[in-house]
Amino acid sequence: MEIQVAQSQDVTVVVPTGDLDMGAADQVRRVLTELIDKGQLKLVMDLGGVGYIDSSGLGTLVAAMKQARAAGGNLKLCALQDDVRSIFEMTRLIKVMSVHPTRQEAVASWG
Amino acid sequence: MEIQVAQSQDVTVVVPTGDLDMGAADQVRRVLTELIDKGQLKLVMDLGGVGYIDSSGLGTLVAAMKQARAAGGNLKLCALQDDVRSIFEMTRLIKVMSVHPTRQEAVASWG
Amino acid sequence: MRDGGPEGTFVLTSEPQHLARLRDWLRGELTRLKVENQEQFGLQVAVGEICSNSIRHAYAGLGGKPIHVSVQGSEDRLVIEVRDFGKKFDPEAYRPPDFEAVPEGGIGLHLVRQFVDELSYDVTQEQGTRWTLVKYRRRG
Amino acid sequence: MRDGGPEGTFVLTSEPQHLARLRDWLRGELTRLKVENQEQFGLQVAVGEICSNSIRHAYAGLGGKPIHVSVQGSEDRLVIEVRDFGKKFDPEAYRPPDFEAVPEGGIGLHLVRQFVDELSYDVTQEQGTRWTLVKYRRRG
């Protein structure tokens, strides 16, 4: 999995490309934990390039969200593909996480 | 607290009037448990006459909802007053319970 | 139960039945102190919860025990005090509820069930598990 | 890792990195069996979760262990089998996740905090607790 990190004012946008499965979960966890540890707490994850996610991937995102929230920030999501979105719905995570249609809206939601 | 029970086809509508507080919770619990034990599992609680609810009242409704769902039914709510609705929102119960604007819609939702 | 005491205080005993009368009294006080109507409900809930806790936790549900409630208003704030005389609140033990709780485990098999019509396992093997997933075909 | 074996079967070893190749293989099989495109994603997730579980639970994360996957299609159904040879699944211990989980306790003080600006307690008394609720007044 390829992971790019972009800065949009004080918001950090993480852009993974590929499948967010058990094989990629560790890598994503490391990237997110490092950002949070460095104090980059306004995080957006752009899932536009992610066509597959499983419970390991979800677990990684939830853990990072909790970590960011505990430190006073948040991890928001945007640009979910339909299949990926269905997984967030089945697990009710869609109600718990902050999910935006586009990257622009996710970044703007920080105000 | 006054509690009326009405039958609308195979749906049982429970209509409490008064404050659903710690002092009323036991009474409501008894009525709902008795209905569920008798196999009346399609339950609607019309809260139109309830102007006050506290965590004891919420706990009673959640317990009855779980009991009904475990037996294959459900406890749905309708006609929440604004103040009462705000309590369901603050505790996120609004997302967990099935809440309808009117009694008619709640009954119809059983299909 | 009595509700004597100085103006602005209310004394109830620890039966849940008295909570409604407490709320009525509180509404009167708040109105006297010119608290807006839309704020009164929330304060009733707040004081009601604190007193319910005194009944349930400090007095373990026992009746006949005293709870004192007082309300004072100044220009910029309202101060409400609730006092019980039972078991003490232990802040160390208190954990706020986690409304964002998400099931941490067990999501995998839940997802599997969303996508197949039958899920079964055969654990009669010496070692390991054999899982069988069946999906009915859609006609068309 | 090898993916030999009879047609319709795939053998992988228990490294998470192989799951992507398993999914590619599965997609090919499902296409061959004329499974609609929109159903393929769900079946990939289902089989992926079962195999992740074999890696994580049956083999405790250890690599190099075998997992066998087979797909068979008949007129009315697809049957997918996944087989591991590690620790067995224990259905007795399995509890499905409760997505309707609601915090059972601790809602009282949470509600109090929604409605007041300060909540404090003084537990220095001999007995019991004194709670102080402060609400700022709105100007206007």
Ligand SMILES: Nc1ncnc2c1ncn2[C@@H]1O[C@H](COP(=O)(O)OP(=O)(O)O)[C@@H](O)[C@H]1O
């Ligand atoms: N192949 C397997 N071998 C042994 N135990 C398993 C296997 N698959 C699942 N389990 C058991 O079933 C439980 C539930 O699995 P699952 O729903 O996927 O959730 P999770 O993997 O997050 O715990 C696991 O925690 C594990 O105890």
Ligand SMILES: Nc1ncnc2c1ncn2[C@@H]1O[C@H](COP(=O)(O)OP(=O)(O)O)[C@@H](O)[C@H]1O
């Ligand atoms: N007046 C009190 N005296 C002693 N303990 C209290 C008191 N009020 C609250 N507590 C403690 O604080 C915890 C949290 O209270 P609360 O948020 O109202 O939830 P709940 O009453 O549902 O447990 C209680 O479980 C209890 O242990």
